[in-house]
Amino acid sequence: MDIKVRVWRQSGPSAGGKMVTYDVKGISPDASFLEMIDVLNETLILNGDDPIAFDHDCREGICGACSMVINGVAHGPEKATTTCQLHMRKFSDGDVIDVEPWRAAAFPVIKDLVVDRSAFDKIIQAGGYITVPTGTAPDAHATPVPKKDADAAFEAATCIGCGACVAACPNGSSMLFTAAKITHLGLMPQGQPERDSRVIDMLQAQDDAGFGGCTNAGECTTVCPKGIPLSLIGRLNSDYRKAITKR
Amino acid sequence: MTTDFWTEGEPVVDKAAPDGPVETRWERRKFNAKLVNPANRRKLTVIIVGTGLAGGSAAATLAEAGYQVKSYCYQDSPRRAHSIAAQGGINAAKNYRNDGDSVYRLFYDTVKGGDFRARESNVYRLAQVSVNIIDQCVAQGVPFAREYGGLLDNRSFGGTQVSRTFYARGQTGQQLLLGAYQALERQIGLGNVEMNARHEMLELIIVDGKARGIVVRDMVTGEISTEFADAVVLASGGYGNVFFLSTNAKGCNVTASWRAHRKGALFANPCYTQIHPTCIPESGSHQSKLTLMSESLRNDGRVWVPKAQKDTRRAADIPEDERDYYLERIYPSFGNLVPRDIASRAAKNVCDEGRGVGPGGLGVYLDFADAINRLGRKAVEAKYGNLFEMYERITGEDPYETPMRIYPAVHYTMGGLWVDYDLQSTIPGLFVVGEANFSDHGANRLGASALMQGLADGYFVLPNTISNYLAAGPFPKVTASDAPVVEARKQVEDRIEKFLSINGDRTVDSFHRELGQIMWEYCGMERSEEGLTKAIGLIRALKEEFWTRVKVPGKGEELNQNLEKAGRVADFIELGELMCIDALHRRESCGGHFRAESQTPDGEALRHDDEFSYAAAWEYFGADGRPTLHKEDLNFEYVHPSTRSYK
Known part of the structure; x- marks a missing residue:
């Protein structure tokens, strides 16, 4: 699958942020959403760009670390599913996907998609x-x-x-x-x-x-x-x- | 014995081990241990690294007892430690089922299940305190599964013939951890624990031969600080992520243990890793981790592959008489409930024969059709609903309709820092609990025993043994300007600077993946002298390449996830070499460790008790680049070594 992601980039707690668009090409529908970001980050690093910071740990839907607002919905489009358990097969080739951090007064952004909970x-x-x-x-x-x-x-x-x-x-x-x-x-x-x-x-x-x-x-x-x-x-x-x- | 790869030193002796009848050893150790009176406890500080079942329960318990506790975890909250992901259950010798269980039987099963490579005294104690754990957790409000009469339900688990496993659907680890977490949060709220989340231990501070503190990095600001205490407890978990793909959380790492090892703590049985038989197979090169399906599924699921090689028919199209329920066939008395190592190796064998299913032929079926017919879909759903959902989410297949595909994956590490009966490492004042120590599981851990050990260590064992050490304190004050502190801090800062300055052309993950492939290929389920020797060469070359070609973006003074990973992978590379050396030296098959040169004529594991009935405790690579082996002889007074037979 070839997709575009528009990701919230913010270098630190007091910095301003903005949405930045990235192309992700040839991603497997069996990859998880976070694995898609992993693949993107590998490219960013080798191109000398700052990889996207995001919270994640168990990647099996139980630790509660992952936290992305995907296309305006916390954890994305699939019901009763954490971001780490969301798979690319739920999206379509050519999609443009927005990725933002949790936004709440009590959860200030630390960097990119990482917030303080x-x-x-x-x-x-x-x-x-x-x-x-x-x-x-x-x-x-x-x-x-x-x-x-x-x-x-x-x-x-x-x-x-x-x-x-x-x-x-x-x-x-x-x-x-x-x-x-x-x-x-x-x-x-x-x-x-x-x-x-x-x-x-x-x-x-x-x-x-x-x-x-x-x-x-x-x-x-x-x-x-x-x-x-x-x-x-x-x-x-x-x-x-x-x-x-x-x- | 000295070889090209290691040298042998003096034996290591457990001086804290009590003697006399095994039933009263723990009682006597507790009685003989020095106590600290309540007024003096608040003058003593304990650092605890990690907030899983062992670290969280230890921090809560020590703080309750009146000690000053400083707790550290790399996650954003102590509630996220990877104990949270344990699914199946926790063993306890309650004998609530009246099926012949007892402390002695749990002890016996654990020593036998560990393939006679664990210490009897420790295992007996574990079985004894198992009953207290359940009481404690129930009192905390842990919502275990119950029967209609309101009493606790139990299930059976691999490697045993009694039902002694307590569970909370498929989320037992989560519920137990939340119990410990809530007790910990209560102590934080009371001001008895200073909690430092998003902090990573990067070095151990030793002053006058005693563990007195740690160097930590604030993962948000990048600030390096030195923290002091009268004792340091590592509860930092296992090192399964050395394989890159494992069921561990992405952040799980060996750094805390490895830094302690480099400073002198012996590392025991590093090659003892557990390969879990029921994981979801890999789906492609993007794979970042593997997901376990609880072993409890084997209670009702039947494992099979087609009898014919390269059979590409759908499972439903393969008639009953063309299926091989190989565990039931080879091991009629335990069937699908054989211990993990046996189930894993059997799966590998049938896949090696070309009878595996799914992509790449790396999978076997776990079929619930019979259970659904027998019990009804509703009953199966009540028991395993969340696991079935998880499977469907990951694979896109519905296990109520099509059998699950499973394949073994690295899940747990029995090896770890060597500790005595008091859980103290070879560095005075450095205690190690939970999966981080080499513990009670010998060469193979039984299902539902990890949660038991983590909570046993944290709630009941450490709080009783650490007092014996702390009774001699408070120790002389340590300050940031003391020479060993300055040096430890400088080691951390220099290392970070080095990572950031290499600016090579390969990512940290690419090295980690490559290391994982080497480990899985040569130090996984089956090992051989030839393979291990080759692996050591490959790892050494990889290490050199890492330190010249790695690219770590960003700065030290910010949230920098690649910098965190670089430190962890550098330590995994060194650990990987030690694991291969340990595996190479152990020329026997035992537990989860199958050595190709050591098997019976019918291909079963062959142990060599005459030569290898010891724990192998390694001292960090010396100046000549070789680690030193210190043996701890194991004596079996109660459970006499026999060949494990589950047939």
Whole structure:
């Protein structure tokens, strides 16, 4: 396949950026999107140009590092798929493909397509855990967990923390990310003692980190590579209301 | 013994190893270890490199205990460490299935599965603490798979005959890592851990013979800094990326371990790599990594190839009696659940016979048709849904309709820095946990044991053993102007300057790919003296070429991903040579390491316990360019070496 890519190039956090067009010729439809960028970068290096910086690591859709807005959609056109799992067979010969970084106030650009997502860690620090010092745990079978709760908790816990939800949200809100963790821990009996403080503290942390508010636009769930549903935000709001009234 | 390639030195002895009955060794080691009282712990600082299962759990646990922890990872968040990608599960000797499991059986299976090349004391301890891991993780809210009664579900895994594997669909590593990550983030929030993401360790600092710090590069600004502590823990993972194509994440590298090795830490059994039997085959020259399909698939999938060579019919068009379910045929009692090394080599053998399927004939079928008929599509979907989706996304083929194509790929490295029973390397104050150490798996790791070892080391072993060392601290203050610190820093700066100044005509990746091809060809599933000798020559030539022709664009003082890669590939090249030398010296087949000159008449692996029942711990290449071999003899008091038979 022969394609063109228009890529956001920005040399540093405070530098201005612009879209730059590159030709990519003879790419295999079986190559992943990131492999296409690898191939382009090899050419750029040998031509004495600066290769495109982008985050990636596991390349199997689970680490959450890769983060490209492709043709205006976070992670590109294929539903429930991270950028690294998107393959060139989903595009056509002759396509012109736009590639941009996540854009959100809480995720400043570091270079090219690389952004700073440490704000997500701040949200987890505020309460996205169950306090259990090592070695103090009772036997694993001491507390049965209904299968439907365990399964639903797992579904919420599959969030990979990539930030596509924030990138897609018109308000740059992290509600889906936060709601996924609130749901995961809130469904487990082990998560009950800290349930109220967790939701209050995590919401405060996301406001402090500069994420916007949620207006139920629903863009987040549409791009989520793990299909985290919008209903979890409703659950979070319900938990928050209960917690705040108990205060 | 001295050869053209290595010299032999004094044996290495594990001085921390307790004796007496194996069942009470860990108890006694913990009791005899010196303790640090809670008030003194906050005067002691520990650096931990890596935030996977081992590093993340160790950082959280040590911080909870009251130590000052400084944690480093190259990813943008500790949550992205490659433990996240482990799919299948984690073993624990809970015997919740009442199927005859016990600590002793897990110990026995692991020693046997490791082909009698692991230390009994360590493996027994691993089996003992396995039960605590599950308790800990459940308390953290890890959403393991459960049954309708609300209790934990288990599955069986390759190399065992009991169901002792706990799992969270096909994302067990992710869920366990998030548990450790959340515990770590809690400690970061409390101010007990200083977290440094996007930082890479480039050198170890040794002062007065003790590991006292590291030189790190801030991968965003390029700033080089020196960081000090009373002890340094490496939890930096394995070195499978020496093969370029592996199931490791792209960033996984050996640099932290290799820098420590260059400074004197012995590197044990580097040639012990695990080739995982169930990976998605390569699709072309653009291939940047390989993707594993969890071994748990072998519980319900049946492996086969056509009986005829070069059979190009579609799988569905090949009638039942023209298929060879070769694992079931050759190994009737374990069938599709034989250990990884056996499954991998068997796949290679049938492909070598010209019976492989898919592009280039490098693949075998993993067929779920029977399971779907027996259990129904829904049940199969519940168990393996995400793996099937992943497969379809990558290959464009639907495994519910067409059998998966799989082929072996490098997945895990059993070798690593040599550690004693306390997980301390040969450099005092340098501890190594998780895949980075040479650990508990001998010459072959059983499925679902990597997660177990990572968390065992991080949550339960290291926190108990490191106190014995730290009890002598705090050690004298180290400053940036101390001679060894200045020197270590200069080594890093000079090396970066060198990479940037060569300005040659080949990219870093092109060297990495070439190294990988050499390693896969000559130091992969099957090795021979002739091949390995050739590989050593090729790697030496490649090293010379690298240092004269590599082109690293950009500057040091910026985010420069090619500069990062250049350092890692330079270290992989040196490691590759050592791996080939280790493989060359071990003239036996064992575990994942099949030596062509050492096989039975029917082509099975032939071990030589009389000559090679030891861990090979290597000292960095001396002035004459040869590494020195230090042997640690292995004694088997409980599980007596026998020929592994899965037939």
